[in-house]
Amino acid sequence: MGDNMPEDEHGSALLVREFMEHAVAELPPAHDLVPAAVVQGRRRRARVRVAVAAAVACAVGAVVFGSVVLPGGDGGGTVRPAASTTPSPRTSEEPAPYRTPVHVEPTSDTEDAMADLPPAERERQEEFQQRAAVLLDELLPDEVGLIRPVDLAVWRYQGETADGEVFGVVLSVRPSGSVPRSTRHGDTCPEDPGSLRGGSCEQGTLPDGTKVAAYRLLDGAPDRTYTRVRFAYGHSDAELAVYPDPDAKASAPVTAGQLLAVVRDRRFLDLVRYADANPMEKKQISVMGG
Known part of the structure; x- marks a missing residue:
């Protein structure tokens, strides 16, 4: 942070930085959503994530002139986009968490997999x-x-x-x-x-x-x-x-x-x-x- 920054702007910048670091610290770490133990809390974490992001945006707008663009994504893994030549089944613009598939072997030689x-x-x-x-x-x-x-x-x-x-x-x-x-x-x-x-x-x-x-x-x-x-x-x-x-x-x-x-x-x-x-x-x- 530059030494020539006016004292009032210096204090505002520190406030924004502290708020953003605190918000990011509340987000869950990236992981593969396989363990069943995450089941009950997954929607609550999603709501917290949205609320934190909104709060950060408000704080930045209140103390900093101009626009601040924050990196997107929730760290849960990115789903590959569908080919542009066909309709897309995408249901959200946000990256979705990757779900490790359950492996099941065919029960007969005639069963397709x-x-x-x-x-x-x-x-x-x-x-x-x-x-x-x-x-x-x-x-x-x-x-x-x-x-x-x-x-x-x-x-x-x-x-x-x-x-x-x-x-x-x-x-x-x-x-x-x-x-x-x-x-x-x-x-x-x-x-x-x-x-x-x-x-x-x-x-x-x-x-x-x-x-x-x-x-x-x-x-x-x-x-x-x-x-x-x-x-x-x-x-x-x-x-x-x-x-x-x-x-x-x-x-x-x-x-x-x-x-x-x-x-x-x-x-x-x-x-x-x-x-x-x-x-x-x-x-x-x-x-x-x-």
């Missing part, structure tokens, strides 16, 4: 999974845990809680192929609730008026349920589902109403729109059940 894809297509699908995992982590209830992609298939994810519970998550946008739209989905609740055999259904619509039905159904055990919502979008069938943890005998910690709120979110529909325009799954050859 992302590892067998051409490098460019595998990179595209992995990028989509990263964006989807971060968004689902924000939109789904905290009880589902930290959302990570599964490296076996683009539609597979899982949530893991701090207590070690693991919930399977599906986000699928599959081309409908030749399946008639009128028979592709159970997008309305059944007239006879008894047909759900102890489950329940909640009716809703997307912002464009598309009908959608969210189901909470038994998963083979009378006290264990999963939650699923399906709807037709463009030339595809979209599905979002959360499945129970069979080892912990824990039902999916999501209600039908909460899933409806997720699929109505503009950012979620942006992901679905990208996947519909740039398919990553094989076309359907049979009708999906309602």
